[in-house]
Amino acid sequence: MSKPPLLHLENLKKYFRVKEGWGKVRYIHAVESAPLDIEWGETLGLVGESGCGKTTLGRTILRLYQPSSGKIFFKGEDITQVNMLPYRRKMQIIFQDPSSSLNPRMTVGEIVGEALDIHKLASSRGERKERIEALLERVGLNSEQANRYPHEFSGGQQQRIGIARALAVEPEFIVCDEPVSALDVSIQSQIVNMLEDMQAELGLTYLFIAHDISVVRHISRRIAVMYLGCVVELAESYELYKNPLHPYTRSLLQAVPIPDPDLTRARKREILAGEIPSPMDSPPGCRFNTLCPQAKQQCAQAAPELREAAPGHRVACHLFSE
Ligand SMILES: Nc1ncnc2c1ncn2[C@@H]1O[C@H](COP(=O)(O)OP(=O)(O)OP(=O)(O)O)[C@@H](O)[C@H]1O
Ligand SMILES: [Mg+2]
Secondary structure (H helix, E strand, C coil): CCCCCCEEEEEEEEEEEEECCCCCEEEEEEECECCCEECCCCEEEEECCCCCCHHHHHHHHCCCCCCCEEEEEECCEECCCCCCHHHHCCEEEECCCHHHHCCCCCCHHHHHHHHHHHCCCCCCHHHHHHHHHHHHHHCCCCHHHHHCCHHHCCHHHHHHHHHHHHHCCCCCEEEEECCCCCCCHHHHHHHHHHHHHHHHHHCCEEEEEECCHHHHCCCCCEEEEEECCEEEEEEEHHHHHHCCCCHHHHHHHHCCCCCCHHHHHHHHCCCCCCCCCCCCCCCCCCCCCCCCCCCCHHHHCCCCCCEEEECCEEECCHHHCC
16 A cells, blocks of 8 residues: 555635624634645645635644544544644644744743653753753754743744744644744745755655745745635646646736836736635635636536646636536
8 A cells, every 4th residue: 555645634624613793603714625635755835815724724734723524634544533642743833923932931941841841852851951952053043042031032033943842842744834924034045944954854744834925936846825715726836836727826926026017017907806705705606706807607606626637736716627
């Protein structure tokens, strides 16, 4: 039997229950359709606009949110209902906002050491100290900084602390949830390069979340594009960039800034007019049909499935389903 993918999602859905006045309850369909596999050692980029469900998907995969339905398989094992403690070691997350993800009352050494303690990864105080120092050095910090508090560090350094904390437990899979969005452009590439080096050295697998395709383009082997809770396109990074099929992906790529102002203006005209519907009142059929310039009657009636349109290139769009 061939080896299962590192991660396999089966009909995974995450709805949030929200109370409205008069005892009325409604549901936000944050993750509706994400039939993804993540292969061992790859970086899968996940892109889409704010609110499309990227963080919810990342957190649901790690069971930080309990799925509403569907299944998560890690190395072929169904982890949807299991006690996650043994898996927490293998599956980690790096957060978007480093300052709010670090406990301000703990020193950097305590933050990194806590991960070691939870999983009993150091047998003596000496070993614990050595491991903390090695981890801080691994992420480009000074081991003498272990006694300092998070607020004494810059944003980029705080993100390095968050990475050291994730690395402490020797994970195999890391959800990188927009790990550089809050940082200066000059720092972003340093952190991205470090994550890439660590991946090569330690054989890590990443789900790398970003708003913008240009951030994940170079580091991802494949990219998944998400719109209103649904993965609408999935392809190898170069292929997606060169040959985007879904009208939504095409509009995202047109929104990538280009240095020539005339060209930017010309392209802007092609960008979609109108507001993205709320995930509480998603339109029936294809969720993109209300904004899609190429929508047909069928698009408002039935939701398209993510299907292979070319080898390794999948798209959820009726234009490609014939
Ligand atoms: N804990 C929660 N309770 C209720 N609704 C939530 C919760 N978390 C997220 N949502 C809603 O689910 C939808 C998806 O949110 P999510 O944070 O996953 O989007 P995102 O793609 O990560 O956005 P961003 O790019 O801004 O980080 C949004 O409509 C959001 O308001
Ligand atoms: Mg998010």
